[in-house]
Amino acid sequence: MIVADPKPFQQIRGFLEDYRKILVLGCGTCVTVCLAGGEAQAELLASGLRISFSKDGKEATVLEDTVQRQCDEEFVLPVLERVKREGIDAVVTLACGVGVNFLSDRIGAIPVFPGVNTTFYGGNVEPGLWSEMCAGCGDCITHLTGGICPIARCSKHLLNGPCGGSEKGMCEVDPQNTECVWQLIYERMKLLGRLHEMQNLIPTKDWRPAMDGGVRRSVREHIFRLQYKSGAGA
Amino acid sequence: MSQDNGMKSGSNLEKVFRAGHLAVTCECGPPKGADVEHLKKKIQMIKGYVDAANVTDNQTAVVRMSSIGASAILAQNGVEPVMQMVTRDRNRIAAQSDLFGAYALGIRNMLCLTGDHQKFGNHPFAKNVFDMDSIQLLNMVRTIRDEGKVNSGDPVEGGVSMFFGAAANPFADPFEFRVIRMAKKIHAGADFIQTQCIYDMVRFKEFMKMARDMGLHEKAFIMAGLTPLKSVGMARYMNRNVSGITIPEAIIKRLAGVPKERQAEEGIRICLEQIEELKEERGIRGFHIMAIEWEEKIPEIVERAGLYPRPAVA
Ligand code: SF4
Ligand code: SF4
Numbered sequence: 001m002i003v004a005d006p007k008p009f010q011q012i013r014g015f016l017e018d019y020r021k022i023l024v025l026g027c028g029t030c031v032t033v034c035l036a037g038g039e040a041q042a043e044l045l046a047s048g049l050r051i052s053f054s055k056d057g058k059e060a061t062v063l064e065d066t067v068q069r070q071c072d073e074e075f076v077l078p079v080l081e082r083v084k085r086e087g088i089d090a091v092v093t094l095a096c097g098v099g100v101n102f103l104s105d106r107i108g109a110i111p112v113f114p115g116v117n118t119t120f121y122g123g124n125v126e127p128g129l130w131s132e133m134c135a136g137c138g139d140c141i142t143h144l145t146g147g148i149c150p151i152a153r154c155s156k157h158l159l160n161g162p163c164g165g166s167e168k169g170m171c172e173v174d175p176q177n178t179e180c181v182w183q184l185i186y187e188r189m190k191l192l193g194r195l196h197e198m199q200n201l202i203p204t205k206d207w208r209p210a211m212d213g214g215v216r217r218s219v220r221e222h223i224f225r226l227q228y229k230s231g232a233g234a
Numbered sequence: 235m236s237q238d239n240g241m242k243s244g245s246n247l248e249k250v251f252r253a254g255h256l257a258v259t260c261e262c263g264p265p266k267g268a269d270v271e272h273l274k275k276k277i278q279m280i281k282g283y284v285d286a287a288n289v290t291d292n293q294t295a296v297v298r299m300s301s302i303g304a305s306a307i308l309a310q311n312g313v314e315p316v317m318q319m320v321t322r323d324r325n326r327i328a329a330q331s332d333l334f335g336a337y338a339l340g341i342r343n344m345l346c347l348t349g350d351h352q353k354f355g356n357h358p359f360a361k362n363v364f365d366m367d368s369i370q371l372l373n374m375v376r377t378i379r380d381e382g383k384v385n386s387g388d389p390v391e392g393g394v395s396m397f398f399g400a401a402a403n404p405f406a407d408p409f410e411f412r413v414i415r416m417a418k419k420i421h422a423g424a425d426f427i428q429t430q431c432i433y434d435m436v437r438f439k440e441f442m443k444m445a446r447d448m449g450l451h452e453k454a455f456i457m458a459g460l461t462p463l464k465s466v467g468m469a470r471y472m473n474r475n476v477s478g479i480t481i482p483e484a485i486i487k488r489l490a491g492v493p494k495e496r497q498a499e500e501g502i503r504i505c506l507e508q509i510e511e512l513k514e515e516r517g518i519r520g521f522h523i524m525a526i527e528w529e530e531k532i533p534e535i536v537e538r539a540g541l542y543p544r545p546a547v548a
Contacts, residue, residue: 155351156322156362160369161415163348164403164430165477172477173351186408199414201422204326204370204385 001030001123002096003130004037004116012045012092013052015113019060019090022049024115025079025103026066027095034130037094037116039066045094045115063088070099073106080106121152138209138216144202146188153181159202162186242379242425243397245342246314247286249547250520251426251455256513257520258541259316259428259457260532262287264304266297273304277311279529283536285544286314286343288428288522292323295355302332306339316399317341320349325365326374326385333375337394345399345428346371369415369422372400376423400424402456404441405434406478413444420454427454428522431461432508433481442517451517458512461524462535463501466490502535509539 016022024046032038046064053060065082067075070093080103083091090111093099097118104112120132135152141159142149151157155173162182165172171180189195207213242248250257260280265272280287289308291301298304305315317336319329336344348368352360366374374385375398382390400419404412416427432438438458445451463469463481466489473481485504492500505523512518521541525531536542 155353156348156367157364158348158367160367160418161411162406162408163478164401164406165350166406166408167477168407170477173353175477180407183408186411198411199418201369201373201418204366204374207365 001033001121002098002118003034003120003122003132004031004096004118006036006041006045006094006116007114009045009048009052012113012115013049015092016049016060016090017058019111021061021086021088021090022063023079023083023088023091024049024062024064025070025091025093025095025099026064027070027093027099028066028068031094031096031116032066033124037096042066042094045092070095071102076102076106079103083107083110136210137205137207138213139206141202141205144197144200145185146192146194148181148185148188150181150185153184158182159205161198243342243395245286245397246547247316247343248397248425250285250545253545253547255520255545255547256518256541257286257455257457258284258536258544259286259288259520259522260284260529261290261522261524261526262304262308262313262315262529263290263293263527264299264301266299268299270307273299273307274311276529277308277313280532281311281313282544283533283542284313284523285520286316288316288318288345291318291320291347291349292355293318294350295322295352295357295360297356302336302339302341305336305341309340314343315341316343316345318345318347319371320347321364321366321368321371322349322352322362325363329366329371330374330378330384333378333394333396334390337396342395343397343399344375345401346375346424347401368400369418372398372419372423379423397425398423399426399428401430402427403430403478404432404438405430405480409437409441413441413448413450416445417448417450420450424454426519427456429457429459430478431459431524432512433479433485435508435511439515442515446517451519455519456517457520457522458508458515458518459522459524460505460508461526462505462528462531463489463497464528465494465497465501468501502531502538505535506539509541 024042026039026042027037042064046062049062067079069075092113092115093103094115100112100114121134122130122132125131132152134149137151150159155171162180166180166183169179169183171178189198247257262276289301289305292298301317305317308315346368352358352362377383378390379394379396402416469481469486469489472479489497489500509521523535
């Protein structure tokens with residue numbers, strides 16, 4: 001899932017000085033699960049803003065709503081209609097950065113402000129803790145590393161084993177909190193009976209499928225073409 | 235190595251190895267600016283006492299004069315440089331371009347490193363590169379030298395006869411993998427190895443035994459890394475704060491057992507005893523003495539270790 005952290009309240013408050021009818025828009029998927037931007041957080045932020053506005057003597061209406069996904073037109077179009085219908089003049093979205101973009105691309109002259117800081121693709125490793133696990137490099141190599149990603153989980157993205165700072169299982173960059181992923185890979189390869197593979201050189205990576213090849217698109221030909229031909233897509 | 239393949243670069247360091255001498259290198263950190271005079275002073279201190287000196291590449295991610303620039307100044311002033319190159323700050327385009335530039339400036343040894351994370355330096359907010367790791371860098375520069383091709387496969391104009399080195403840390407974890415990692419570096423292209431500074435002799439000897447069992451001592455020139463301890467404070471600090479370095483209690487006790495003003499001398503004595511012991515270790519082909527901010531002690535250490543004068547090799 002995509003993990004995000006709430007933005008500091010004062011920063012969000014600072015975005016909104018010039019607006020009178022504000023929609024706080026939560027998202028029902030990843031950011032709900034990581035407790036950063038779901039319905040509950042949207043409510044909390046909206047009431048916080050109301051209190052802050054009234055304390056400052058600022059007249060503004062704060063509305064709140066949460067949709068299933070802000071990265072899909074199916075769920076976003078009704079929001080756009082509502083914005084128009086109700087004369088909303090600013091949106092604070094608690095979706096990940098995708099939601100901010102998705103809305104901005106479609107909403108016309110209404111500003112969309114980010115309510116969270118989108119951080120990484122990660123998993124919920126214990127209650128209240130999410131850890132980074134994939135960096136979306138576009139050419140997964142975890143079949144070579146026991147299913148554990150050295151790109152996302154090694155601070156130096158090393159592909160050929162642990163650096164000289166790996167000590168007692170921890171990463172030198174954050175020895176208190178972060179395990180050395182190469183220690184994890186080593187142990188896992190041992191468990192899988194594949195330790196000998198770690199002698200092989202993993203060659204320099206082609207970063208084109210990662211962000212370095214330019215902006216990425218993902219096409220499912222059978223659906224994409226169908227829509228295009230029928231004139232519904234593109 | 236010497237037996238099965240010939241001279242790679244003709245650098246002084248390589249010649250010293252191939253002539254069968256124990257080589258001596260030290261470290262020469264460039265200034266945090268363009269202070270050439272400061273660098274020249276350091277060069278004068280070590281001149282004649284080492285076969286080559288490592289020129290660090292923004293070590294611990296603190297901004298300094300470039301290792302290429304400083305290496306060229308070393309070469310002009312009579313000390314052969316081992317230019318360090320880290321992949322933290324340059325992608326493969328810059329790394330290959332810098333290799334050509336360095337070679338054109340007369341630099342003949344290069345040590346390939348991944349580099350310290352910028353978190354440890356004075357620009358922790360910088361974006362890093364890490365397009366490749368040190369092993370991939372070695373493989374890339376070896377391919378340039380031996381096959382005349384850059385990473386993309388395009389041909390190189392003119393040869394690049396360089397002597398390539400790598401670092402090895404026998405003291406990091408997982409221990410059983412450390413020798414395999416060194417083997418990967420040697421297979422990728424390392425002609426010589428400089429180890430992390432050795433304090434735990436037991437572990438180091440175990441590492442060397444594993445290396446010999448794999449025949450690595452015959453495939454690359456392995457240099458033992460040593461850092462003389464200035465004080466018990468420094469020993470404790472390194473033990474606590476530097477990942478991948480452990481200083482045995484016995485050494486800390488020994489330093490603590492002498493008065494403060496004699497601790498530096500005691501640190502040097504420990505270093506000299508280590509050199510004596512390691513001269514007997516099969517597969518050790520030289521010493522890399524990293525006297526951190528203590529370059530002025532290099533001549534004394536080299537002399538007292540019986541490694542002076544340095545051989546003149548043709
Ligand atoms: S190798 Fe790439 S795609 Fe696979 S987990 Fe790592 S970053 Fe993600
Ligand atoms: S300690 Fe491990 S995870 Fe951390 S940078 Fe080194 S190899 Fe990567």
